Structures are given as C-alpha cells and as structure tokens.
Amino acid sequence: MSETVDHGYWGYIKIWLWLLGMTLLALGVGYVDMPANLKALLLVGVTLAKVGLIGAFFMHLRSEKIDLVLITFCPIVLSLILFFFIRGDTTDTAARIISLG
C-alpha cells in the first residue's frame, strides 16, 4: 500500500474526482440547449453540491461544531434576504445603466 493511501489521502482523491465529474456535468448543462430558467436551476444545484463537498470534506466542516457550521450559512441567508429586499429597485437601476450603455 502506498504512503498516500496510508495517510488516508484516498478520501480527498475521491472528493476531487466527484468535483471533476460535477464540473463536467456543469459544462454539459451549459452547452445543452434548454430553457434559461431550467439551466440556471441546474447550474445552481450542481454549484451548491460542489460547494457542499468542498466545505464538508476539504474545509472539514463535517467535523466542526454545529455553531461554526451555522456561521458559514450566514452569507447565503443574508445574500438571499438582501437580494429579495432590493430586487425591485435594483432591477430598475440596472435597466437604466444598461440603457445608458
């Protein structure tokens, strides 16, 4: 058995392979002709799955206390709140900026 396997690196290699597979899946979704909303939904799903794997295994969140894990969700929750709160105004502003060219 190699030194790599002795140190338990195989687990990281498996996650790496999963990430590469999901990258190829995202690439496929990007190139397949489908409704924009469905494409966005699929890409969000694949992206969150990749982020979950990186967070849980590479950043070791699965072995951290739940208090720390919950803190890492703050940006997602805050971003969603801000997104939906300012959506109306910001869409108008963005439309004006786009129209100005």
Add this chain to the structure above:
Amino acid sequence: MEATVGEQERILASPWGGGTNPFGTSWGKFMMWVFIVSDSLTFAAIIITYGFMRSVAPEWPAQDEVFSMPLITFMTFALISSSAVMAMAVGAAQKGDKKMAVRFLWLTLLGGTIFLGSQAYEWSHFIGEGATLTHNEWGVPQFGAIFYVMTGFHGFHVLTGLLFLLFTAVQASRGKYTGDRVEIAGLYWHFIDVVWVFIFAFFYLL
C-alpha cells in the same frame, strides 16, 4: 457587587462565559472563518450585481464566442486540483507528517500559479480585443466591466493566497511549522476555490 469565586467559576464554565471555547477551534482558525464569511458577502454582492445586469440586458455575448472555454475548463481543473492537494497538505500536517505537508503545499502553489498564469493570458487576450471597463466589441459595455471586476477581484485573492501559501511553505520547510497554520492557509485557499465554482457556473456557463 463583586462575584464570588464560585460564581466566577460557574460563569467561566458556561459556553459563552469566556472560560471555554464555544466553537471548538483556535482563535486563528476562527478569525479566518470570520474573514471568509465577510469576504463571501463582498463576492455575493458582485455576483448578484452581475445577475441584475444580466437579467435586464436585452442581449448578452455568447461566452464561448468570447472566451476559450477549454482554457477556462483547464483553469477550473487546476484550481480544483490544487484545492484537493491543499486538503492533503492539511491532512498530512494534522498527522504530523511535515515532509508530505511541505510537498503538498508546493504542489498547491504550482496549481495556483498555473491558474493565475492562465488568467493573465485570458486577460491579455481580452484586452487585446479592445475590451475596457466601458467599451467592448460585443455591444454590451457592462460585460467588460463585470468581467474585469469579478475575475480581477478573484484573481487578486488568488495572488494573496499564493503569497500566503508561499510564506506557509517556506516556514514549514524551515521547521517553523504548526498544523493549525497550514489548516488556516488551507481554509483561505478552499474559499478561493468555492468562489471560482460560482464564477465558473454563473459567468462562464449560464
């Protein structure tokens, strides 16, 4: 009124009394998590701004006509691979295997350097086609601005991450080495990878 010794001990023993560690991590690691959470919001603001721009733009350039998608995919491969190797460096450091930890750190640096070099090439190509913050040949001025801000801010993080890793690798090579320091550097590097996962999906593929 001063607390008695018994009351002080009871307070210190409570989860938030200061006498214990509620998050179960070192202060350095916890501060890196706080930084990551705050920096995530900055990137979220940039990506959401892009989303708003994209949703109201009557047209948007086809990415595969502007960028070399094989190059972008290769960059993604390099960064994900460097992230995996960084995780191995942390694993080796936690087991006290200094030799392997240093080797993996140098491999992580190699992956990050390849990514940054590829991004510099991509930028030079984009600039060579006359794209600026306010003008580009594809007819949507905000396309260039969003590209430069999003990838530039991320690239700056990659550059600082490489310097951080270089410092950590050199220190580890000299024997000034702690597993905790390698893990802190690793958290920052994985965060860079996470941000790129979002940029790759939403800017280059959507």
